[in-house]
Amino acid sequence: MKHISKQRVYSSLAKIAFWSFMFLGLIFIFFFRSPSSSSSATSDPSRRSLRTLAGPAWEKRVRASARIRSRNGISVLVTGAAGFVGTHVSAALKRRGDGVLGLDNFNHYYDPSLKLARQALLERSGVYIVEGDINDEKLLRKLFDIVAFTHVMHLAAQAGVRYAMENPSSYVHSNIAGLVSLLEVCKSANPQPAIVWASSSSVYGLNTKVPFSEKDRSDQPASLYAATKKAGEEIAHTYNHIYGLSLTGLRFFTVYGPWGRPDMAYFFFTKDILKGKSIPIFEASDHGTVARDFTYIDDIVKGCLAALDTAEKSTGSGGKKRGAAQLRVFNLGNTSPVPVSDLVSILEKLLKVKAKRSIMKMPRNGDVQFTHANISYAQRELGYKPTTDLQTGLKKFVRWYLSYYGGGKKSDQ
Numbered sequence: 336m337k338h339i340s341k342q343r344v345y346s347s348l349a350k351i352a353f354w355s356f357m358f359l360g361l362i363f364i365f366f367f368r369s370p371s372s373s374s375s376a377t378s379d380p381s382r383r384s385l386r387t388l389a390g391p392a393w394e395k396r397v398r399a400s401a402r403i404r405s406r407n408g409i410s411v412l413v414t415g416a417a418g419f420v421g422t423h424v425s426a427a428l429k430r431r432g433d434g435v436l437g438l439d440n441f442n443h444y445y446d447p448s449l450k451l452a453r454q455a456l457l458e459r460s461g462v463y464i465v466e467g468d469i470n471d472e473k474l475l476r477k478l479f480d481i482v483a484f485t486h487v488m489h490l491a492a493q494a495g496v497r498y499a500m501e502n503p504s505s506y507v508h509s510n511i512a513g514l515v516s517l518l519e520v521c522k523s524a525n526p527q528p529a530i531v532w533a534s535s536s537s538v539y540g541l542n543t544k545v546p547f548s549e550k551d552r553s554d555q556p557a558s559l560y561a562a563t564k565k566a567g568e569e570i571a572h573t574y575n576h577i578y579g580l581s582l583t584g585l586r587f588f589t590v591y592g593p594w595g596r597p598d599m600a601y602f603f604f605t606k607d608i609l610k611g612k613s614i615p616i617f618e619a620s621d622h623g624t625v626a627r628d629f630t631y632i633d634d635i636v637k638g639c640l641a642a643l644d645t646a647e648k649s650t651g652s653g654g655k656k657r658g659a660a661q662l663r664v665f666n667l668g669n670t671s672p673v674p675v676s677d678l679v680s681i682l683e684k685l686l687k688v689k690a691k692r693s694i695m696k697m698p699r700n701g702d703v704q705f706t707h708a709n710i711s712y713a714q715r716e717l718g719y720k721p722t723t724d725l726q727t728g729l730k731k732f733v734r735w736y737l738s739y740y741g742g743g744k745k746s747d748q
């Protein structure tokens with residue numbers, strides 16, 4: 336009897352141990368694999384693709400958004416369409432009757448509600464943004480199966496210079512692996528699209544010769560962000576050389592304006608000035624001025640559209656090159672650098688609030704002291720001619736900021 340009851344106790348204990356183990360296992364899976372736990376700047380492409388590769392209604396939506404509505408119009412896949420530049424470029428293309436389909440992974444690098452608001456804006460003008468990652472080749476191929484895109488405007492990237500020290504792999508994920516994934520799909524598309532993509536003025540890095548010309552050295556990046564953009568330019572060269580893809584890289588210089596990026600100085604200075612918080616103004620180690628060639632978004636959009644309109648067709652098909660293809664890199668700047676302290680003075684006047692300035696040494700975190708674009712090549716080839724000075728552009732930004740955030744109340748991100 337004693338023996339039997341002992342056996343029962345052992346078997347009950349074993350059962351309890353087994354079910355406890357299963358229970359703990361389930362808790363582990365729930366917490367560590369649940370979608371809400373992935374708040375990093377990268378997202379899981381396969382999970383997104385399963386959600387987005389929907390049925391006929393979804394395909395109809397994709398086709399409708401990409402439909403060309405004007406004579407000589409183009410059909411463009413805009414990656415990073417929920418981003419700052421992507422939203423403006425998509426809206427401008429749609430306005431002139433081009434077909435536009437957006438793609439964005441809506442990552443959490445900055446407040447995703449701003450991305451959703453931009454998405455809603457585009458939705459109203461007939462642009463659909465597919466939620467997906469550029470690393471998801473299956474999704475990209477599906478989009479190219481549905482639409483024979485003539486052009487790709489590739490703006491999806493991990494932006495920001497300083498964040499690279501916090502999350503370096505997000506730069507590799509989007510700016511290198513993502514670019515290769517996109518070019519792989521473009522190279523085997525039939526017809527191959529022409530690609531215009533965003534590089535950055537940051538590739539000039541430690542270059543001291545000003546203004547920066549496309550011919551200057553760009554092999555001394557000061558940040559991982561810059562290094563990934565420079566790598567992108569070399570990768571573009573390879574795909575042009577081997578597969579005949581038409582590729583145009585645009586080196587943007589500090590773009591600003593309505594619907595801008597909250598991680599950029601002009602944006603968070605505005606927020607902090609309104610809140611009465613002190614704002615850091617960096618100076619170089621020799622007390623030198625830190626200045627930027629701030630470029631208004633409408634000027635950048637004109638440059639992007641001109642690059643698309645002058646892009647020659649890719650020459651390859653079915654993954655094979657059939658002849659030499661166009662390969663270009665342009666500076667898109669304002670060619671008029673402004674010290675950051677002057678930017679703050681303009682904001683003070685527009686906001687009618689005195690800023691609490693805190694002057695400090697520029698930390699060595701990837702920022703450079705000075706940017707200044709030589710834009711003569713873009714002027715010649717693209718007819719690019721920026722027309723908005725910083726005062727005028729910031730006025731438009733502040734007007735938008737106040738209407739969107741209602742004087743700062745909504746901007747607690």
Ligand SMILES: NC(=O)c1ccc[n+]([C@@H]2O[C@H](COP(=O)([O-])OP(=O)(O)OC[C@H]3O[C@@H](n4cnc5c(N)ncnc54)[C@H](O)[C@@H]3O)[C@@H](O)[C@H]2O)c1
Binds near residue numbers: 414468586
């Ligand atoms: N704004 C500037 O001053 C500036 C200057 C130089 C270069 N650039 C470049 O211009 C482009 C647009 O910049 P922005 O200011 O609009 O930045 P942004 O961050 O507002 O837009 C980028 C968008 O890409 C999306 N994205 C990021 N990784 C992705 C991925 N793997 N798959 C799909 N979507 C992804 C993001 O969700 C975001 O909406 C970027 O390539 C950026 O590096 C911008």
